[in-house]
Amino acid sequence: MKVETKLRQKVSTNYEELDRRNTKTKTYRGVTKAYLPAVLHNEMRLELTPRIPEFPARTQLANGEFDNCRQLSDNLQVEWKAHEEEVKIRLTGKVEEDQYMSFGISSSNEKPDMLLSDIVVAFYDKDDGSFHAVDYSVNARSQCDGTFGVCPDEQVHGRNDASVISGERKNGITTITFSRPYHTDDELDIPISRFSDPTSVIASVGQLNSRKEANYHDSFVTKDKVVVDFKSTGDNTCATLVPGNEKEPKRYKPWTVNIINHTTNFTATIGPTGGDRGYSAITSKELARPAVFIHTCGVPFLSLTHAINK
Numbered sequence: 001m002k003v004e005t006k007l008r009q010k011v012s013t014n015y016e017e018l019d020r021r022n023t024k025t026k027t028y029r030g031v032t033k034a035y036l037p038a039v040l041h042n043e044m045r046l047e048l049t050p051r052i053p054e055f056p057a058r059t060q061l062a063n064g065e066f067d068n069c070r071q072l073s074d075n076l077q078v079e080w081k082a083h084e085e086e087v088k089i090r091l092t093g094k095v096e097e098d099q100y101m102s103f104g105i106s107s108s109n110e111k112p113d114m115l116l117s118d119i120v121v122a123f124y125d126k127d128d129g130s131f132h133a134v135d136y137s138v139n140a141r142s143q144c145d146g147t148f149g150v151c152p153d154e155q156v157h158g159r160n161d162a163s164v165i166s167g168e169r170k171n172g173i174t175t176i177t178f179s180r181p182y183h184t185d186d187e188l189d190i191p192i193s194r195f196s197d198p199t200s201v202i203a204s205v206g207q208l209n210s211r212k213e214a215n216y217h218d219s220f221v222t223k224d225k226v227v228v229d230f231k232s233t234g235d236n237t238c239a240t241l242v243p244g245n246e247k248e249p250k251r252y253k254p255w256t257v258n259i260i261n262h263t264t265n266f267t268a269t270i271g272p273t274g275g276d277r278g279y280s281a282i283t284s285k286e287l288a289r290p291a292v293f294i295h296t297c298g299v300p301f302l303s304l305t306h307a308i309n310k
Contacts, residue, residue: 112226134160192230
């Protein structure tokens with residue numbers, strides 16, 4: 001029995017060392033991407049770990065890396081484990097390749113409040129097969145304009161304090177593991193308590209825009225209060241995530257396109273994109289910035305006629 005125990009410990013250590021050694025990073029637009037060679041990673045799992053069900057009833061990593069799991073929605077789970085200087089977090093979601101998952105700390109400990117919250121947006125980049133965890137702050141209920149909105153910290157004079165550890169995309173399910181320090185010394189971040197304090201958390205799922213940034217959370221956002229103790233152990237309420245690739249039908253029809261005729265003076269204002277009934281639904285394209293409204297009409301059709309004076 002002692003020999004078997006030592007062997008398992010040695011195998012676990014070797015796996016972690018190989019995992020770190022074969023992780024490559026690349027910095028692009030100030031965001032560090034972590035690459036895990038899929039073939040080698042899968043081979044290591046097959047050789048060094050026992051075979052387990054693909055999606056067990058209680059979602060956990062081999063070797064007991066996580067023993068806390070909270071079901072945030074039917075298609076989204078979060079796992080966590082406290083370490084000496086940081087918290088490791090794993091998001092698992094049944095999401096599309098062009099969707100993100102977000103998780104973070106609510107600005108209010110009484111309810112889930114996205115405004116002034118501190119979140120990490122995690123996503124899979126299907127263009128190069130990389131995984132990302134990006135630190136965001138929310139100072140306005142709009143897309144980021146470079147100063148206000150739902151912005152990556154690095155765009156608003158902050159720092160990305162989320163570090164990708166690993167990621168996997170399989171059978172329509174994305175899994176991303178990242179870490180975040182308890183205290184970051186970044187004024188945009190909300191500290192995580194080192195003690196057993198209940199913390200109100202928030203989560204969401206939405207579309208990525210063409211800049212690989214978070215658009216409006218059109219698929220899911222936390223509505224009811226969810227409390228997590230980041231120092232807890234054995235807090236597990238997760239169920240099975242059923243694999244699948246089917247995309248849910250749109251919930252609403254796009255708005256009717258307005259037609260503006262016989263107008264010589266135009267008033268343009270900046271406003272929201274309209275969620276899943278607005279710009280994206282009408283044009284089938286994602287908008288990285290707030291929408292332009294003409295005469296209070298979002299995404300209007302302009303009929304322009306050039307007058308010829310005789």
